[in-house]
Amino acid sequence: MASLKPKAVEQNITRNPLKWFDDRLPLVSLINNSVGRNFPAPKNLNYMWNFGSLAGIALVIQILTGLFLAMHYKADVALAFDSVQHIMRNVQWGWLIRNLHMVGASFFFIVVYVHMARGLYYGSYKSPREVLWGIGVIIFLIMMATAFMGYVLPWGQMSYWGATVITNLLSVIPFVGDEVVVWIWGGYSVGDPTLTRFYALHFLLPFVIVGIVILHIWALHEHKSNNPTGLDLQDEKDFIPFHPYYTVKDIFGLGVYLIAFALMVFYAPDYLGHTDNYIPANPLVTPAHIVPEWYFLPFYAILRAIPIKELGVVAMFGSILILFVLPWLDSSRVRSARYRPLYRSLYWVFLLNFLVLGWVGSKPPEGIYVLIARFATAYYFLFFALLPVVARVEKTRKLPKTIDEA
Amino acid sequence: MRMFVLLLGLLFPLAVAAGEGPAIAKQDWGFDGLHGQYDKATVYRGYQVFTQVCMACHSAKYVSHADLDRAGFTPEEIAALAKSMNLTTTDKLVSGLAPADAQEVYGKVPPDLSVITKARAGLADYTYAVLTGYSDDVEALAHAFPNSEVPAGAYFNTAFAGYAIAMPNPLPNADMVTYTDGTPATVPQMAHDVTVFLQWAAEPELIERKHLGVYVLLFLAIFTLLAYLTKKAIWRDVH
Ligand code: HEM
Numbered sequence: 001m002a003s004l005k006p007k008a009v010e011q012n013i014t015r016n017p018l019k020w021f022d023d024r025l026p027l028v029s030l031i032n033n034s035v036g037r038n039f040p041a042p043k044n045l046n047y048m049w050n051f052g053s054l055a056g057i058a059l060v061i062q063i064l065t066g067l068f069l070a071m072h073y074k075a076d077v078a079l080a081f082d083s084v085q086h087i088m089r090n091v092q093w094g095w096l097i098r099n100l101h102m103v104g105a106s107f108f109f110i111v112v113y114v115h116m117a118r119g120l121y122y123g124s125y126k127s128p129r130e131v132l133w134g135i136g137v138i139i140f141l142i143m144m145a146t147a148f149m150g151y152v153l154p155w156g157q158m159s160y161w162g163a164t165v166i167t168n169l170l171s172v173i174p175f176v177g178d179e180v181v182v183w184i185w186g187g188y189s190v191g192d193p194t195l196t197r198f199y200a201l202h203f204l205l206p207f208v209i210v211g212i213v214i215l216h217i218w219a220l221h222e223h224k225s226n227n228p229t230g231l232d233l234q235d236e237k238d239f240i241p242f243h244p245y246y247t248v249k250d251i252f253g254l255g256v257y258l259i260a261f262a263l264m265v266f267y268a269p270d271y272l273g274h275t276d277n278y279i280p281a282n283p284l285v286t287p288a289h290i291v292p293e294w295y296f297l298p299f300y301a302i303l304r305a306i307p308i309k310e311l312g313v314v315a316m317f318g319s320i321l322i323l324f325v326l327p328w329l330d331s332s333r334v335r336s337a338r339y340r341p342l343y344r345s346l347y348w349v350f351l352l353n354f355l356v357l358g359w360v361g362s363k364p365p366e367g368i369y370v371l372i373a374r375f376a377t378a379y380y381f382l383f384f385a386l387l388p389v390v391a392r393v394e395k396t397r398k399l400p401k402t403i404d405e406a
Numbered sequence: 407m408r409m410f411v412l413l414l415g416l417l418f419p420l421a422v423a424a425g426e427g428p429a430i431a432k433q434d435w436g437f438d439g440l441h442g443q444y445d446k447a448t449v450y451r452g453y454q455v456f457t458q459v460c461m462a463c464h465s466a467k468y469v470s471h472a473d474l475d476r477a478g479f480t481p482e483e484i485a486a487l488a489k490s491m492n493l494t495t496t497d498k499l500v501s502g503l504a505p506a507d508a509q510e511v512y513g514k515v516p517p518d519l520s521v522i523t524k525a526r527a528g529l530a531d532y533t534y535a536v537l538t539g540y541s542d543d544v545e546a547l548a549h550a551f552p553n554s555e556v557p558a559g560a561y562f563n564t565a566f567a568g569y570a571i572a573m574p575n576p577l578p579n580a581d582m583v584t585y586t587d588g589t590p591a592t593v594p595q596m597a598h599d600v601t602v603f604l605q606w607a608a609e610p611e612l613i614e615r616k617h618l619g620v621y622v623l624l625f626l627a628i629f630t631l632l633a634y635l636t637k638k639a640i641w642r643d644v645h
Pocket of ligand 1 (some may be wrong): 066069070072108150155207
C-alpha cells in the first residue's frame with residue numbers, strides 16, 4: 001500500500017499558487033506527465049508520429065462544430081433538409097461551421113488512416129502495445145458508426161439510401177436479423193424514428209470516443225511511443241521531453257494540416273461529398289448508384305465483392321475486426337518494416353491494394369469492377385494470412401544496437 | 407515516410423467517383439477559382455430569366471429577394487424588385503404552378519431549383535448543358551434512340567440522363583426576356599445568366615467564403631512558418 005504520510009504540502013496560497021493548487025489536485029502534473037516535460041518521447045520520431053495528436057485535434061474540431069450545428073439542426077424528416085439549408089444561409093457563420101464539420105469528418109478519417117498505416121508499418125501493434133492498438137481499433141469502429149449516422153442527418157438522397165442499404169445488412173444475423181433491422185429503424189423502413197435516434201447517437205458517440213481516447217493515451221504512457229527503428233529504448237539519451245520538442249513539432253504539423261483543411265473548407269467544401277445529397281430524401285426514388293462516403297469505400301467494396309450477402313457482411317466486418325488479432329498473427333520479433341524486407345513489400349502492396357478497394361468501391365458492381373474487387377479483397381485477407389508465415393521465413397536485416405547507430 | 411506522402415496524394419483523386427451519363431462540357435464561370443465572384447449584372451439578368459421564365463414551373467423555396475443583398479443589391483433595388491412581383495422582400499420565390507398540376511401536365515414535378523447546381527454531377531456546367539442541350543439534329547436523335555422514338559411527353563436533350571426530359575425547352579428562342587442593360591438575350595446568354603443566378607441561389611455565401619479563405623490561409627501560412635522556425639530552433643541541439 002502506498003505511503004499515507006503527508007507530503008511536503010504548500011500551505012501558503014500566495015507564495016506559489018500553482019504549486020498550492022497542484023498539491024491539492026495534481027492537474028498541472030497530469031498535463032506535464034501526459035504531454036509535458038515529464039513525458040519522455042523517443043528523439044527519433046518522424047513526421048508520421050504527428051498524426052496521433054492531429055487526430056485528437058480533428059476530434060475536438062468535430063465536437064465544437066457539431067455542438068454549434070446541433071443548436072440549429074432539426075432531427076425531423078420534414079425539417080432536417082430545410083434546417084441544413086437554414087444553417088447554410090441564415091445562421092451567422094453557419095456555412096463555415098457546417099463546412100468545417102463536413103470536411104472535418106473527411107480529414108479526420110484521412111488522419112486516422114495515416115495514423116493506422118504508420119502503426120502497421122513500424123509494428124507499433126506488437127508487444128507490449130497490443131492493448132493500445134486494440135483500443136485504437138475500437139476508436140476506429142465507433143468513429144465509423146458516428147460518421148455513418150452523421151451522414152444520415154442532412155436527410156438527402158444518399159443519407160436515406162445509404163442508411164437503408166447499410167442497416168439492411170444486419171438482416172443477415174441468423175434467426176433475429178429482420179427483427180433487429182425493424183428494431184433499429186423503429187418502423188418498417190428508415191424514417192423519422194431512425195433519424196431521431198441516429199441524431200441522439202451521433203451526438204453521444206464522439207464523447208464516448210473522447211473517453212476511449214483517454215484510455216488510448218493511458219496505454220501509450222505505459223510503454224511510451226514506438227519509434228521508426230522499432231527498437232526498445234532504454235537509454236536516457238534516446239529520449240527527449242515531449243514538451244517543448246514534440247509540442248512545437250506537433251504545432252508545426254497542425255499548421256500544415258490546417259492549410260490543407262482550410263483549402264478544402266473555403267475552396268472545395270463539397271468536393272468529397274456526393275451531389276445526390278443535395279436532393280431531399282425520397283423513399284420513392286432510388287439513386288442510380290448508392291455509394292457511401294469515400295472513407296467507407298474500401299469496406300463497401302469488400303462487402304460487394306462477395307456474391308453471397310451473408311458472407312459479404314461477415315467479410316466486411318471481418319476486414320476490420322481482424323486488426324484486433326494482428327499482434328498475434330504477426331509473430332515476428334522485429335517491429336519496424338525497415339528491417340523486414342518481405343513484410344515491407346507486402347505492406348506497400350497492401351496499402352496500394354486498399355486504395356484500389358476504395359476506388360472500385362465507388363464503381364458500379366458490374367463487369368471488370370467485380371473482378372478487381374474480388375482480387376483486391378482476396379489480397380486484403382491474404383496479407384493477414386501470410387503474416388505468420390512471413391515471420392517464420394523472412395530473413396530480417398541486422399538491427400542497429402541503438403537509434404544513433406540506425 | 408516519403409511513400410506515405412505519395413500515397414496520401416493518391417487518396418484525393420481516388421475519392422471522386424467518376425460521373426456516368428452524357429459528357430458535360432466545362433464552361434468558364436466567374437464564380438470559379440480562388441477569386442470567384444458573382445457579377446451583379448449577370449445575377450440580375452439571370453434573375454430576370456428565372457422569375458420571368460423558369461418560375462412558371464420551378465420554385466426556389468430557400469431564396470427570397472432579401473438574399474440578393476449578398477450579391478450586392480441595395481435595399482432599394484431589393485424592395486423595388488420584390489414589389490414588382492407583388493412579394494415582400496422575405497417571401498420565398500415560389501412558383502404558382504401547383505405540384506399536382508405539374509404532375510398532370512408534364513408527368514413530373516419540376517424540382518425546386520434552390521440548390522440544383524450542387525445537386526447534379528457536373529454542377530453548374532450541368533444546368534447550362536441541360537438548358538442548351540435541346541436539339542432537333544436528326545443524327546444525334548437517331549444515335550440516342552436507335553430503335554425507338556423519344557417517349558411521348560418527353561423531349562430530346564443531349565445532357566439529360568436517358569436523353570428524354572419531361573421539361574419542354576424553356577429557352578427555345580432568343581429574347582424570351584428583355585434585358586434592361588441592353589445585353590442581347592441570345593439563348594446561350596440567357597442559359598448562362600440563369601445558371602449564374604442559380605449558382606448564386608445555391609451558394610449565396612460563396613463570395614464571403616472565398617474572401618475569408620484568403621485571410622485564413624494567409625494567417626495559417628505565417629503561423630506555420632513561425633512554427634517551423636521555432637521548431638528548428640528548439641530542435642537544434644537534438645542529434
Ligand atoms: C467523431 C466525431 C464526428 C464525426 C466523424 C461526425 C461526422 C458527421 C458527418 C459526416 C455529418 C454529415 C455532414 C453533411 O453532409 O452535412 C455530420 C452531421 C452532423 N453532425 Fe457530426 N460528426 C462528429 C461529431 C459531432 C458532434 C460531437 C456533434 C454534436 C455535438 C455533431 C453534430 C452534427 C449535426 C447536428 C449534424 C447535421 C448537420 C449537417 O449535416 O451539417 N457531430 N457529422
